[in-house]
Amino acid sequence: MNRKTLVLPAVVGLLAPVLAACGGSDDGGDAIVVGTTDQFVASKDAPAPLDPAIGYEAGVWNVLRQTVQTLTHIPRGGGAPAPEAAKSCAFTDTENESYRCTLRDGLTFADGTPVTPEDVKYSIQRVLDIKDESGPIGLLANIDTMETKGDKEIVFHLKTPDATFPYKLATPPAGIVQKDKYPAKSAREGFQVDGSGPYTMKPEVEGDQVTKVVFTRNPKYKGDLKVRNEKVELDLFPDAAAMGKALDDKKIDMMTRTMSPEQAQSMLAKPKDGVKLTEMPSLAISYLAFNTDDPAVKDKAVRQAIAQVIDRGAVAKSVYGSTAEPLYSLIPSGITSHTTSFYDRYGEPSATEAAKILDKAGVSTPVKFTLHYTTDHYGPATKAEFETLAKQLNASGLFQVDVKGTPWAEYRPAQMKGDYAVYGMGWFPDFPDADNYTAPFLDENNFLNSPYRSSVAENTLIPQSRREADRSAASPAFDKLQDIVAEDVPVLPVWQGKQYVASLDGLTGVEWSVNSSADLQLWELGRGRDLPEDGVQGEFEEVVLGLDVPVEGHRG
Structure with missing residues (x-):
């Protein structure tokens, strides 16, 4: 989702909790203040x-x-x-x-x-x-x-x-950008963003890093979105603890990416007066990925044995509690065509069955490799997750696994160069369709720059699925794609996050402000009233797009 590391867009508990308080802007205006642990840093690379x-x-x-x-x-x-x-x-x-x-x-x-x-x-x-x-x-x-x-x-x-x-x-x-502000053949350096969207923006920068982004309602905006506020400030925090303190001190109105699992669990166990906590669907996932050219995991029997050993349920429960659930396919629950291909193939975790897989392939044990994770991109629980995974693998006696964390600025380039045999990533969907959980990992120019190739996936199944305007009719192709991933294990799904939204009385639109892909929709937020429409917003000609895509779950 890179993004969506999108991925993703990314978030470790994959939560988009939202807490509102009585914040304010530095200029004395009635800005809605939103906290995040996302970091925007400019560097030479x-x-x-x-x-x-x-x-x-x-x-x-x-x-x-x-x-x-x-x-x-x-x-x-x-x-x-x-x-x-x-x-x-x-x-x-x-x-x-x-x-x-x-x-x-x-x-x-x-x-x-x-x-x-x-x-x-x-x-x-x-x-x-x-x-x-x-x-x-x-x-x-x-x-x-x-x-x-x-x-x-x-x-x-x-x-x-x-x-x-x-x-x-x-x-x-x-997105539509201006020719005089965005070079045709090179990137626009710095942090300024200009367009025709619902807000203009002004970044506040210290050194090479953004500390705050001020969004001001764009009076010239014409589109389908109804903007319910005049100004929103996005405040950036180094970690969830600092963001939580800012909420306690009422310096922010809303807390988003990324709350720690402990913060969410605390709110679930001891609700605060005046705070409503709501669980909402989330389509974000976490997974292990493999450099299938690396000698340690080049044999797919090694990757299959890892899939046979890991206990997703134990990872979700011990690290994330009720904020995550085990995932047995790249396509998560809530998306049409979701299956449980990994569970169907491997069943319950078993070191005995994993040993049989390795023995049949003639792989000597213990298999040695390092589990790599990023220290500052998916949230504070990532370290505990990877230590838990390593402990499970080492306890089988079939693997000798170390764990290493690296800051995202170094992690992503190294991953793209193929420096890591096994590494963790998260994915926030670009759009809510099964295609966005398969093509980015299996198609040409895949997001991971993976050497893995499946000619059947790339040349037959992905093109076949894209021909179907009725997306439910594409399920047979997606079923086969999920089975291919479970067989070859170029990536290994681990868990799917849950998303919580918490708000105080007085802040409206919170239930719409973060959708199931963890996208912020700041225009939905208000303070007990909607701005009057200017006769332009929300006005569009109804048309048939030629695409009817049923999406299970809630996209708000």
């Missing part, structure tokens, strides 16, 4: 962390979604994408290879410059041209050509059929 063509992490996307407008968006209640910067979008052929969008009337950037189809084309082409190796290019790589027509229309011609394309146009890399 990553000078442009907030460029839509570069940034592919959950925290980065949470900034971009507030400021950079996309042609489509996922509606408040979930379901198929709806027009956003566009007033209408639809496939124009039965093969789902040609997609046409018509822009809204009077659409402008925040500075008043008109938004044109050429701007849309420019914005997406620069993602394809920059082609950042750890960026979001995979979401748009299926675009063959783009054709503008007049001052309102743009047509996307795809290389292969893709019924999920409207979802991809709803992601930040498809």
Whole structure:
């Protein structure tokens, strides 16, 4: 989700707890103040962390979604994408290879410059041209050509059929940017983000690191979102404890990524007066990944034996308590086509069965390797999780495993270079469809830069699944993809997070402010009243997108 390490976008308990208090802004305004442990740092190797063509992490996307407008968006209640910067979008052929969008009337950037189809084309082409190796290019790589027509229309011609394309146009890399502010062939360095979205933004920076982002309602915004506040401040904290203290001191109104499991458990066990805690669906997952070219795990029997030994339930219970649950497929519960392929294949954890797998393959034991994890990206419980996994593997007598933590700024580049045999990652979906839990790991230019290849997955099953406009009809292909992952184990799902939202009386819209993909939707927040509509927001032409995607669960 890199992002979504998206991944992801990322979060360790994969919680998006939200706590409201009586905060305020430095300028004395009535800003809603939101806390996060996400960090935005510019470095020599990553000078442009907030460029839509570069940034592919959950925290980065949470900034971009507030400021950079996309042609489509996922509606408040979930379901198929709806027009956003566009007033209408639809496939124009039965093969789902040609997609046409018509822009809204009077659409402008925040500075008043008109938004044109050429701007849309420019914005997406620069993602394809920059082609950042750890960026979001995979979401748009299926675009063959783009054709503008007049001052309102743009047509996307795809290389292969893709019924999920409207979802991809709803992601930040498809955001519309200005030519004079974003170079065509290189990234925009620094932390400033400009667009036509619901807010303008101003980062506060110390050294090479952002400490706060101030979002101010964009009066020129025209789109499908209703903005319910004038200003939101995103305050960045070094860890969950510091963020929690700020909440206790009423310096923030809302606490998001990432609460520690202990903080969530404490609130569950001892509710606070005036605080409502609600569990909401979450589509974020945690998994182990393998460099299948590394000698330690090149033999798939080793990876299968690891899958046979680990006890997901024990990891979830001992480390995360009630804030996570075991996961037996890359496709999580709550997404159409979810199965339990790993449980179906391996059943209950068993060192005896794992020994049989290794013995049959002629693998000598103990198998030695290091479990790598990042110390500062997925939350404070990551270390305990990996120590628990190592303990389970070592207790089997089949493995000799060490554990090593590395800061994210070093971790991600090393992972991409193939320095780690076995490593942990998290995934926040780019969009709520089974395709986004399979293609990023199994398709060409996969997010992990993994050497693993399945010709059946890449050349047959993924293209087959994308032809189905009715996503439930794609389930047979996704069933086979999940079985392939359980057989070859290029990645190993561990747990799926639960998401909690807690709020104090007086802050409205909290239930909509974080969706099941852990995306912040700051425009939903208010203080007991909605701003009057200006006659533009929420106004769009109802169209048939040519895509009916049933999504189990709640997308808000």
